[in-house]
Amino acid sequence: MTQTLEERMIELEPPLRLARESDASQLADLVNYAGEGLPYYIWTGLAEDGQDPWKIGRARQAEKAREGQIVVVDFGSGAVASLTGYKIGAEPVEIGEDFPALFRPLQELENQALESWYVNVLACYPEHRGKGYGSRLLDLADEIARAEGLARMSVIVTGDNIGARRLYERKGYKEAAQAPCLKEDWETDTERWVLLVKSLS
Template identity: 50%
Template sequence: MEPHHEVSAIRAATKDDATAMAELVNMAGEGLPVYLWRRMAKAGEDVWEIGRQRARREEGSFSYRNTIVREADGKVAAALIGYPLPDTPEAFDPADMPAMFVPLQELENLAPGTWYVNVLATYPEHRGKGFARELLQVADRLAAEAGTKGLSIIVSDANVRARKLYESCGYLETASRQMVKEDWENAGTNWVLLVKRL
């Protein structure tokens, strides 16, 4: 019997991946995306449909255009969302931004000119197969192609498993900021910025 080889299981996302993207971004964000979509929803509007609509956008950080997916058995098993950050951080007024985002924006601004890994998530049934590591290798390649000086990622200090993975791939903690949670429930205390130099 011939060994089975999957044909190019890593590909650019399309609008048809919006459902998986919404689910995976919520996993990576530990429920924060759904918390925010719920606040955006009008009466009777499906929270998940808001996530899918956002995934289908042509613009914005959470867009299928910034997404690479890893398939297994013909279905999306994992996803990476990322893009280069500007060389000069945009000035921002914390008063113009929801308080929850201020620490995240402050950390992002400490990694100008890096390729930002916004989302990396794998469905539970596919964890432990190395898909996240494969996608981080794709991120390394995209970061080099974009001419960035490195990569950056922000993770909750409570997400020990993800952090171990990033550190094993060469990411180092460079800063942290206290979380602002409002009514969002999360085990973490701080957001941690990890940077990998190319």
């Protein structure tokens, strides 16, 4: 079972704090910003007739918050940025014939980043960008990884997200691999996924 940040003895100082269930609406927004609309596409596929996809997104984020796995930036009026990640183990995930095509290239890239701490979501509301929140959260991600005994970081970005890539490269990440984006019915200009990795040693 994954440890919470508190169990790892990671201390958060304001404006950083653990996310709460009450942040679910903002967290769903932030996840969708980070995923460039892919999360909403996934939630839409999960929605039953007449169900609001955002309700599914909020429920999923509330569950992650309950598990103590999300850190947010909050100056007193709610989350304006967030970080979610997890440890990639030593064994690659098997990609069988029934593995969803949309996620296949993403999993193939993750399988090239074994034994790393994977930045799954790093997001900030557009009006709060350029203030250093992403950099601060990435520093925290490094701290979490070291606490878990990991020696490297990883993240997957879209090939056309120049701003995100510049941020990660400033923090020491380098391109390790690419994979084509299999869009299905997801409306996006994204053509390729890019795996970036960073050594902590």
